[in-house]
Amino acid sequence: MEITDITVDRLRLPLDPPLRAAWDPVPRRHFDATVVRVRTDAGVTGIGSGDTMAGFDAVKHLFVGQDPLDIVRHVKAIETANFHGGSYWPLEAALWDLIGKVAGLPVATLFGNAARALPAYASTAELKPPAERVETAFAAREAGFRAMKIRIDRSRVDEGVETVRAVREALGPDFEIMVDLNQSWRMAGDTADATDLAATRKLVRRLAELDVYWVEEPLPYADLDGFRTLRADNPGVRIAAGEMHHSVPELLRYLDEDVLDVYQMDVVLSIGLHRARTLGELARLRHRAFTPHSWTNGIGLLANLAVAAGVGGGPYFEFPYDPPGWSPERRDFLLTEPVTITPDGEVAVPERPGLGFDLDEDAVRRLRL
DSSP states (O other), X not given: OOEEEEEEEEEEEEEEEEEOBTTOSSOEEEEEEEEEEEEETTSOEEEEEOSOOTTGGGTGGGTTTXXXXXXXXXXXXXXXXXXXXXXXXXXXXXXXXXXXXXXTSBHHHHTTOOOSEEEEEEEOOBOOOHHHHHHHHHHHHHHTOSEEEEEOOTTOHHHHHHHHHHHHHHHOTTSEEEEEOOOSOOOTTOOOOOOOHHHHHHHHHHHHTTTOSEEEOOSOTTOHHHHHHHHHHOTTSEEEEOXXXXXXXXXXHHHHTTOOSEEOOOTTTTSHHHHHXXXXXXXXXXXXXXXXXXXXXXXXXXXXXXXHHHHTOOSOEEEEOBTTTBOHHHHTTTBSSOOOOOTTSEEXXXXXXXXXXXXXXXXXXXXXX
């Protein structure tokens, strides 16, 4: 089999009303998605999505004419291309989708088949006052979720803590709460400093009193000593990070030095499926959790699910969900049907070969840039 062509479509969905994501300095008035198709002489096409694939035309020749099943070769080639400024992990997702279709198996089966479904947590996007967030938490529980992640703004810490407290008091001890501080990386143009270690230690202690399951990205990625300090301060609260960490050697260092409780590398944004599988299994072997970030679209979500379910990640899987600002329909606008959770609050691995989705070709035509 031979790769005959690789095409990239860039789509844009207008957002009205806009999404006011906590980590974004400006409201999002559109949502972009990249669709990568790997075509072969056997008539099988693999589809991936995730990062922008900016500049891919310059390296496309590294893959056309090659056997799509030579996945380790392709991962190495993507890494060499990424070194020069790209981020081409959606291509790897498309290759795995193709491999699954050729094998007649879900990608999660190829990655180990440790779980058929994972409990989902409602990963919110927007900052909401306590009473409003309580309403959304009740609605999420009614929809089947057993857990929710709440964002806290570093400039509105007291309000954030009160929001967590209100949800805890309203929904009780059986509803898990995660908290994301969004301090490890910045959107382009956001030049504000992260909260210092002393203030972060104080905040995490307050959250520990509310029985928060984990605190995510409390510090910049480079502050390994700070992460370890937070873990030592609060043995009852897990510390999570790594969603956008692009360095495999640095993530290996994190594992070797036992920096985190929860590793969250996104397979279509940070290090790809193959490398995330290796690091996720290493985390599991060291009795640490692997539950990847999945904030792209339905294709990216399913790619992350394939790896997490393949290696037995968890105990929860991120499901971006904060209606009406962020609904499955908005998130998965490029699919014929959005990815949903089961009545038991799980996100199930599709039984179909590959990543298990249908692209909405009409949406691709209408929304292509």
